Amino acid sequence: MKKDFSxxxxxxxxxxxxxxxxxxxxxxxxxxxxxxxxxxxWNFFTQVPYSAMTKGGIAPVIxxxxxxxxxxxxxxxxxxxxxxxxxxEYSPKSIVVNIIRISINNLAGVPSVVFGLFGLAVFVKFFxxxxxxxxxxxxxGILALxxxxxxxxxxxxxxxxxxxxxxxxxxxxxxxTIKNIVLPTALPGILTGVILSIGRVAGETAPILFTAAAFYxxxxxxxxxxxxxxxxxxIYALMTEGAHPDxxxxxxxxxxxxxxLLVLFISAFAIYLRQRxxxxxx
Amino acid sequence: MDNKIKMQAKNVDFFYGKNxxxxxxSLDVYANKVTAMIGPSGCGKSTFxxxxxxxxxxxxxxxxxxAIFLDDLEINSPLVDAVDIRRRVGMVFQKPNxxxxxxxENISYGLKVNGIKDKAFIEQKVEDSLKxxxxxxxxxxxxxxxxxxxxxxxQQRLCIARCLAVETEVILFDEPCASxxxxxxxxxxxxxxxxxKDYSIVIVTHNMQQAARVSDYTGFxxxxxxxxxGKTQDIFTAPKDKRTEAYITGRFG
Numbered sequence: 001m002k003k004d005f006s007x008x009x010x011x012x013x014x015x016x017x018x019x020x021x022x023x024x025x026x027x028x029x030x031x032x033x034x035x036x037x038x039x040x041x042w043n044f045f046t047q048v049p050y051s052a053m054t055k056g057g058i059a060p061v062i063x064x065x066x067x068x069x070x071x072x073x074x075x076x077x078x079x080x081x082x083x084x085x086x087x088x089e090y091s092p093k094s095i096v097v098n099i100i101r102i103s104i105n106n107l108a109g110v111p112s113v114v115f116g117l118f119g120l121a122v123f124v125k126f127f128x129x130x131x132x133x134x135x136x137x138x139x140x141g142i143l144a145l146x147x148x149x150x151x152x153x154x155x156x157x158x159x160x161x162x163x164x165x166x167x168x169x170x171x172x173x174x175x176x177t178i179k180n181i182v183l184p185t186a187l188p189g190i191l192t193g194v195i196l197s198i199g200r201v202a203g204e205t206a207p208i209l210f211t212a213a214a215f216y217x218x219x220x221x222x223x224x225x226x227x228x229x230x231x232x233x234x235i236y237a238l239m240t241e242g243a244h245p246d247x248x249x250x251x252x253x254x255x256x257x258x259x260x261l262l263v264l265f266i267s268a269f270a271i272y273l274r275q276r277x278x279x280x281x282x
Numbered sequence: 283m284d285n286k287i288k289m290q291a292k293n294v295d296f297f298y299g300k301n302x303x304x305x306x307x308s309l310d311v312y313a314n315k316v317t318a319m320i321g322p323s324g325c326g327k328s329t330f331x332x333x334x335x336x337x338x339x340x341x342x343x344x345x346x347x348x349a350i351f352l353d354d355l356e357i358n359s360p361l362v363d364a365v366d367i368r369r370r371v372g373m374v375f376q377k378p379n380x381x382x383x384x385x386x387e388n389i390s391y392g393l394k395v396n397g398i399k400d401k402a403f404i405e406q407k408v409e410d411s412l413k414x415x416x417x418x419x420x421x422x423x424x425x426x427x428x429x430x431x432x433x434x435x436x437q438q439r440l441c442i443a444r445c446l447a448v449e450t451e452v453i454l455f456d457e458p459c460a461s462x463x464x465x466x467x468x469x470x471x472x473x474x475x476x477x478x479k480d481y482s483i484v485i486v487t488h489n490m491q492q493a494a495r496v497s498d499y500t501g502f503x504x505x506x507x508x509x510x511x512g513k514t515q516d517i518f519t520a521p522k523d524k525r526t527e528a529y530i531t532g533r534f535g
Contacts, residue, residue, distance in 0.1 A: 093342065161340075162379040166441070169335060170392035170448055171369035180391065185382050 029260070036257030039250050045258075048219055054247040058255055060220050064133075064228030065262065067221065068212055069202045071137025072144055077194060079141075080148030087149075088156040089178055108146035113206035115143045120210040132225045136212020143207055144197035151193025155186035188274045195270040199263045205232040215241065231259040288313040288482040289334055289371075289452060294348035296329055296338070303329045306348075307508045309501055311452070316474060316483045318497030318514065320490055322534065325503040327486045328376075331454050334484060335371040336364040352452070369396060372450035376457040378437035380429035380444075385412075385421050388429045388440055392448040407447055415443035416473055435466025442473065453477065455485040459492065471496050490530055494518050502526045 047057030083104075091097045119139030129135040159182050167177040183190075205213075213233035221228045238252040289311040296304035304326045311317045311334075319327040332338045333350055336357065350358050357367045380388050389408040398404060408425070412418040417439040421432070429440055438458060445453055455474065459467040474483060474496050487493050493500050494514060501511040502525075510517060510526045521527040528534060 160379070162375060162377060163381055165337060165340065165373075165375065166379045166381065166444075167391070167395075168340070168364075169337065169368055169373040169375075170395060170444065171365055172391075172395040173365050176395045180395070181381055 032253060032256050032260060035250070036253035036255075039254035040257065044254060049216070054244045054251070058229075058231075058234065058251070058258065060217065061229040061231055061234045061255065062258060062262065063220055064213075064230045065202055065232075065259070067133050067228060068136045068140060068208060068230055069198060069266075071133060071224070072140035072201045073194065073198060075138055075141035076144040076148050076197065080145050080193075081152050081190065083145075084149045084152035084156060085178060085183075088153050089174070089182070104146050104149050107142075108150070111206075112143060112204055113209070115139055115207040116210050118142075119207060124211055130225060131210070131212060131214070131227050133212055133221060133228055134224045136208045136228070136230075137224075139207045139211045140201045140204060143204065144201050147197040147200065148190075148193050151196065152186070152190045155189025155193070156182060158189060159185045191270055191274045195267050195274075198266050198270065202263050202266065203232055203259060205236055208233055231255055231262070235259070285315070286313040287311070288353070289484075290351040291330070291333065292349045292351070294330070294333065294346065294350065296326075296333065296347075297345045298341070299343045303506055305506045307503075307506075309508055309511055311482055311484055312499065313482045314478055314480075315498040316478050316485060316496050317499045317501070318493035319484070319486045319501050319503055320488065320493045320529070321503035321509075322529070323488065326506040327501075327503045328456055330503065331456055331484055331486045332373075333358070334452065334454055335368050335373050337373065339364060369448060370450055371452040371454065372445035372448060373454040373456065374438070374442050374445055374458045376460050378434055378441050378461070380432070380437050380440055382428065382430055384426045385429050385432070385440065386425040389444050389447050392444055396448055411443040411447040412440075414446050414477075415439045416469060417443060433466075435462050435469065438462060438466065438470060439473070442470070446477075450481070452482045452484065455483065455487075457486050457488065459487070459489070467492070490518075502529060504529070 041057075044057040045062070046059050048060055049056040049058060087097065087101065091100075116139065119135055119142075123129045123135035123138050124131055129138075163181055163185065164177055167181045168174070172180070208230055212228055213230050214227035215229075215237045217227055217229055235252045235255045238248040238255065242248050287310045291307055291309045294304055294307045295302065307326075307330060309317075309330075319331060321327050329338065333346065334352075334357075338344055338346070346358055349356050352367065352370060355362065357371075381391060383391070386408055389411050390404050393404050393407060398407075409418065409422075412421060417436060420436060421427075421440075429437065432440060442453075442458075459470055462470070471492065474485065477483060478498075485493075485497065497514045499512065500514040500517040502509045502517065502521075502523075504525055510521060510523045512522075517526065518530055521530060
């Protein structure tokens with residue numbers, strides 16, 4: 001009897017922890033939806049802002065975020081994947097490689113504002129890309145690298161040794177095995193890493209603060225060297241600057257809701273891709 | 283009887299780190315015969331068979347002394363590319379290990395990595411290989427289904443078909459029936475007997491009845507040594523070594 005009681009108490013504790021987690025997530029979504037839903041309209045998604053950003057929509061802001069996020073992934077995915085393949089499949093097991101691994105893990109722990117300063121120093125100033133989509137994408141790409149590398153590594157390690165051996169035993173070279181067998185098998189896991197990093201990158205503010213984001217631009221960006229408005233920074237700007245705080249606050253909540261939806265949409269798309277990949281492998 | 287030697291191990295020592303797994307093993311594999319390796323778990327028989335297609339190279343910190351020949355070619359020479367050896371010496375593994383691809387792609391893969399691009403030829407070869415492995419009837423209507431949907435026994439025959447498609451000269455079976463039911467096991471044994479017309483076959487098994495049923499020659503391994511090697515009939519009816527006798531009569535192992 002006593003054992004049953006303590007066991008039930010334990011389950012209750014676990015259940016409560018789960019509820020608290022769900023509640024905090026639920027209340028964030030509730031709060032943002034309630035405050036932000038009012039400003040959502042067709043115009044909000046399709047128009048450029050005007051009248052000191054109190055009227056019009058946020059279309060260029062959404063486009064800016066999409067550009068920067070896409071740019072970051074285009075840069076980070078091939079680089080991170082190549083790095084993971086080298087570390088998992090080719091690198092000799094040595095102290096140097098261990099140091100590389102530890103460095104990559106530490107890179108993940110660097111505060112994002114430091115990435116922002118780094119981007120400012122290297123991409124904006126040294127390479128002379130200026131405050132631009134390119135600089136912002138590269139900075140966010142570096143931020144996403146450790147996430148992509150470590151999830152790709154996990155996915156590669158999870159590919160059973162037995163099917164690598166099967167491929168090699170048929171006379172395939174190591175690279176043929178990696179390209180035809182290991183990578184396709186690891187793809188769902190790699191995509192998971194991409195999903196996570198897209199969510200992170202789209203919402204980051206500090207790294208684009210000095211490298212890509214502008215408080216206000218006229219219309220849409222017209223090249224990769226343009227400054228852009230981006231959702232996270234736009235929210236920050238609306239809440240801290242400008243002459244019409246009340247009107248701006250409502251728009252800021254609208255932007256938050258849009259950012260939330262955007263990240264959910266991107267993730268859902270990637271999950272769909274992953275599911276399709278999985279089901280085709282039975 | 284004309285017994286041509288197809289593969290040959292000469293004074294082979296093999297180490298995992300500092301652990302010696304094989305001690306001075308010499309053994310001949312005859313062409314178009316089935317050579318079985320028996321012995322208790324951990325005796326080195328699987329390690330030994332994996333030397334014939336240089337699979338042990340994938341395991342870090344291993345060392346090999348001695349020589350292994352395929353016809354006249356010393357396969358463990360540093361001048362020889364392991365990929366070339368594996369194109370001549372195929373392997374079927376202990377656990378069925380189909381690729382997470384379709385049934386068709388599983389078979390065509392070996393052809394593609396060997397540089398064959400002719401579609402009609404590949405299709406014909408896939409069909410022939412599946413027929414030879416006696417699985418064609420079960421899969422011909424679903425070649426584009428995932429191979430992972432097949433049962434364990436079917437998967438293992440698919441793996442054999444995959445190996446047949448690349449037309450090796452030798453096939454190594456590493457406990458091919460260890461995870462299969464008796465009916466699937468019987469099918470694979472029949473298949474092995476059929477295949478020896480065209481291939482030289484080496485099979486590792488810890489099922490002595492299996493060795494007796496399918497093999498022409500048997501080697502008994504114990505603690506990394508090849509205790510006894512000879513015609514299967516002789517090994518099972520008149521073993522020369524006491525340890526062999528004890529093992530085949532079921533006193534240990």
